[in-house]
Amino acid sequence: MARLRVLLPLPLAGTYDYRVPAGMPPPPPGSFVQVPLSGRETLGVVWDGEPDPDLPERRLRDIAAVFDIPPMTESLRRFIEWVAAYTLSPPGAVLRMAMSAPSALDPPAAKAGWRLSEAGLRAKLGQSNARFTENRRRVLDTLEEGEVRGATSLAVAAGVSAGVVRGMAEAGLLEPALLPRADEFPRPDLSRPGPALGPEQQDAAAQLRAAAAARQFGVTLLTGVTGSGKTEVYLEAVAECLKQGRQALVLLPEIALSTQWLERFARRFGAEPALWHSELGGRRRRDTWRAVAEGRVDVLVGARSALFLPFPDLGLIVVDEEHETSFKQEEGVIYNARDMAVVRARLAGAACVLVSATPSLETLTNAEQGRYAAVHLPVRHGGAALPAVEVIDQRVAPPERGRFLSPSLVAAIRDTIAGGQQAMLFLNRRGYAPLTLCRHCGHRMRCPNCTAWLVEHRLQRRLQCHHCGHAEPIPPTCPECNAENSLTPLGPGVERVQEEAAEMFPDARRLVMASDTIPGPAAAAEAARAIEAREVDLIIGTQIVAKGWHFPHLTLVGVVDADLGLAGGDLRAAERTVQLLHQVAGRAGRAEAPGRVLLQSWSPEHPVMQALVSGDLDGFMAAEAGQRRPGHWPPFGRLAALVVSAEDEREADRVARDLGMAAPRGEGMEVLGPAPAPLAMLRGRHRRRLLLKCRREVAVQPILREWLGRVAVPASVKVQVDVDPVSF
Ligand code: ADP
Numbered sequence: 206m207a208r209l210r211v212l213l214p215l216p217l218a219g220t221y222d223y224r225v226p227a228g229m230p231p232p233p234p235g236s237f238v239q240v241p242l243s244g245r246e247t248l249g250v251v252w253d254g255e256p257d258p259d260l261p262e263r264r265l266r267d268i269a270a271v272f273d274i275p276p277m278t279e280s281l282r283r284f285i286e287w288v289a290a291y292t293l294s295p296p297g298a299v300l301r302m303a304m305s306a307p308s309a310l311d312p313p314a315a316k317a318g319w320r321l322s323e324a325g326l327r328a329k330l331g332q333s334n335a336r337f338t339e340n341r342r343r344v345l346d347t348l349e350e351g352e353v354r355g356a357t358s359l360a361v362a363a364g365v366s367a368g369v370v371r372g373m374a375e376a377g378l379l380e381p382a383l384l385p386r387a388d389e390f391p392r393p394d395l396s397r398p399g400p401a402l403g404p405e406q407q408d409a410a411a412q413l414r415a416a417a418a419a420r421q422f423g424v425t426l427l428t429g430v431t432g433s434g435k436t437e438v439y440l441e442a443v444a445e446c447l448k449q450g451r452q453a454l455v456l457l458p459e460i461a462l463s464t465q466w467l468e469r470f471a472r473r474f475g476a477e478p479a480l481w482h483s484e485l486g487g488r489r490r491r492d493t494w495r496a497v498a499e500g501r502v503d504v505l506v507g508a509r510s511a512l513f514l515p516f517p518d519l520g521l522i523v524v525d526e527e528h529e530t531s532f533k534q535e536e537g538v539i540y541n542a543r544d545m546a547v548v549r550a551r552l553a554g555a556a557c558v559l560v561s562a563t564p565s566l567e568t569l570t571n572a573e574q575g576r577y578a579a580v581h582l583p584v585r586h587g588g589a590a591l592p593a594v595e596v597i598d599q600r601v602a603p604p605e606r607g608r609f610l611s612p613s614l615v616a617a618i619r620d621t622i623a624g625g626q627q628a629m630l631f632l633n634r635r636g637y638a639p640l641t642l643c644r645h646c647g648h649r650m651r652c653p654n655c656t657a658w659l660v661e662h663r664l665q666r667r668l669q670c671h672h673c674g675h676a677e678p679i680p681p682t683c684p685e686c687n688a689e690n691s692l693t694p695l696g697p698g699v700e701r702v703q704e705e706a707a708e709m710f711p712d713a714r715r716l717v718m719a720s721d722t723i724p725g726p727a728a729a730a731e732a733a734r735a736i737e738a739r740e741v742d743l744i745i746g747t748q749i750v751a752k753g754w755h756f757p758h759l760t761l762v763g764v765v766d767a768d769l770g771l772a773g774g775d776l777r778a779a780e781r782t783v784q785l786l787h788q789v790a791g792r793a794g795r796a797e798a799p800g801r802v803l804l805q806s807w808s809p810e811h812p813v814m815q816a817l818v819s820g821d822l823d824g825f826m827a828a829e830a831g832q833r834r835p836g837h838w839p840p841f842g843r844l845a846a847l848v849v850s851a852e853d854e855r856e857a858d859r860v861a862r863d864l865g866m867a868a869p870r871g872e873g874m875e876v877l878g879p880a881p882a883p884l885a886m887l888r889g890r891h892r893r894r895l896l897l898k899c900r901r902e903v904a905v906q907p908i909l910r911e912w913l914g915r916v917a918v919p920a921s922v923k924v925q926v927d928v929d930p931v932s933f
């Protein structure tokens with residue numbers, strides 16, 4: 206009988222061999238199947254390659270069912286393997302990111318499914334005297350009251366065979382019901398004209414359209430100052446891709462808050478795109494996954510995990526704000542979606558467009574060396590001027606004691622608001638104060654689980670760790686010396702800036718935009734509406750305000766602490782700070798009213814401040830490149846981190862030392878560490894880091910694999926591999 210390899214979405218599994226039962230046509234590679242695995246049923250994907258002919262027949266189990274859904278494309282299968290090999294992750298762990306809940310595999314249209322009958326509901330609630338097998342109990346636990354699921358998805362979700370579900374139906378515990386109709390995914394209207402493009406925009410759009418029409422792999426970097434029309438231009442590439450009959454994927458860093466982007470898309474194409482992000486509800490998620498697999502979604506806007514969706518014929522991937530470090534996934538399979546987008550596009554024969562006003566040094570270097578094409582929009586749309594950037598030297602004109610806004614910034618805000626315009630204060634720090642100190646004994650409130658200070662959130666009357674989520678009430682006395690009223694907040698967070706602003710500008714209508722106050726799309730949309738409608742005079746925000754907003758009446762941006770990101774030894778800190786502050790600055794000024802940006806800084810001569818003031822970002826990046834090239838730091842060399850963590854500090858140290866001793870040696874490579882990781886303790890685990898730095902031409906994966914193979918790691922110690930770490 207025929208045998209097949211099946212990849213299971215489990216972190217420890219490679220492929221498993223299964224038998225095709227008599228009477229079942231052998232499912233082709235990529236088919237979604239249900240298979241038994243140690244007494245349970247699970248999902249899998251028929252994989253390529255030859256099954257092991259020596260595996261004895263008695264050890265093989267039969268494929269239980271084949272789902273009625275288009276098989277996963279070869280290009281996605283190769284992509285899964287590629288990501289697994291690059292990140293040193295098990296392929297099954299990567300496959301898991303490409304799978305959805307089992308019920309997504311049920312046909313979406315009205316079709317028979319099962320729901321709990323009255324007897325079933327009583328049994329579920331424990332109001333029945335009957336006794337149930339463990340398998341039946343699992344089904345009862347899985348199915349919610351009133352929920353309808355197909356037999357296969359129910360069986361898979363409960364981890365039982367389809368026979369159990371059938372048996373329960375026969376016993377009257379389940380009754381047939383119609384599965385809900387999947388939501389519609391409206392198709393974009395390609396006959397709608399786009400906006401009239403300016404001459405530079407037309408050239409850029411023509412190049413991107415040509416890239417999308419080529420139906421082959423290529424990467425284009427699209428740059429241009431904020432407001433130059435990058436989004437309008439790449440939407441033309443999306444239109445071209447759809448005309449080719451292929452699907453387009455747009456990755457955005459802060460998708461749940463991108464309501465303005467979605468509105469623009471809807472204006473351009475008469476329909477909203479499909480969405481994919483972590484806050485998508487379970488039902489919507491399953492329907493979207495299914496619709497993508499069946500080719501019913503033309504354009505999808507998503508977070509990084511959207512790269513793993515089963516598009517039948519992906520023709521274009523746009524990565525907007527490509528420099529954003531939030532494209533890096535730091536848990537589980539550690540990957541950078543910007544880089545993996547390029548790989549996904551290559552394997553799919555698709556065009557890839559990387560978009561940024563401030564591209565990463567990686568991408569700039571790729572463009573300079575000719576690996577990527579480059580398209581540049583030199584001016585703001587409609588002749589708007591770029592904002593004028595000035596530094597307020599904190600050494601010369603500091604804020605008053607205990608205050609954070611200097612007199613000249615206060616005056617500028619006052620003038621702006623008096624002139625009927627809007628102002629914004631930016632501080633990339635949530636909460637009230639980043640540090641709480643006892644004035645009596647000097648004790649500092651720190652997280653019990655992490656190497657981090659607790660951040661006061663005054664509105665919630667709590668101290669919070671921004672790394673592990675630990676929170677505790679603000680203590681009435683110092684926990685160390687018991688002094689009363691001695692705990693003092695040090696330094697500002699947005700809440701504290703808001704407090705100061707309330708005193709300074711009591712009549713101004715203020716709006717705080719931070720993750721506490723803007724938790725999701727609805728709040729983001731409402732904030733955008735209020736600002737556009739001029740119901741707000743002063744916006745006070747964290748990095749949330751930096752992302753892609755267009756506020757036509759905003760003319761002044763004040764950066765409360767421009768030096769904030771520069772502390773610490775991270776080689777990339779300067780690049781990141783320039784990118785963030787440039788992005789924030791870009792919120793100010795539109796065609797109607799020129800903008801002004803004031804940076805409060807203690808080091809106005811720092812290259813970051815100089816670059817922002819002069820606007821010479823190219824020069825800044827060239828200098829950055831000059832600093833990294835000699836030492837072969839990325840992007841002029843390769844870097845991988847091993848992060849060793851354990852609850853027991855000595856264990857972490859011992860494994861880190863063993864790894865250090867077993868470090869690979871060879872020409873063009875160097876191992877740094879072990880040293881405490883950037884967060885030496887995180888969620889109660891002690892962390893050590895080793896960095897492997899290689900010349901560009903060296904492939905790091907085989908070196909890492911061999912290295913890890915030389916060291917015994919006990920189960921209580923975790924070694925995470927982070928290829929291309931974002932900070933170093
Ligand atoms: P970027 O992405 O470079 O910041 P956008 O594409 O978001 O620029 O454009 C900035 C603003 O200018 C948006 O409100 C956009 O709708 C508008 N805009 C850009 N180009 C045009 C155009 N050709 N016609 C009309 N409006 C445009």
Ligand code: ZN
Pocket residue numbers: 652653654655657670671672673674675888
């Ligand atoms: Zn913590």
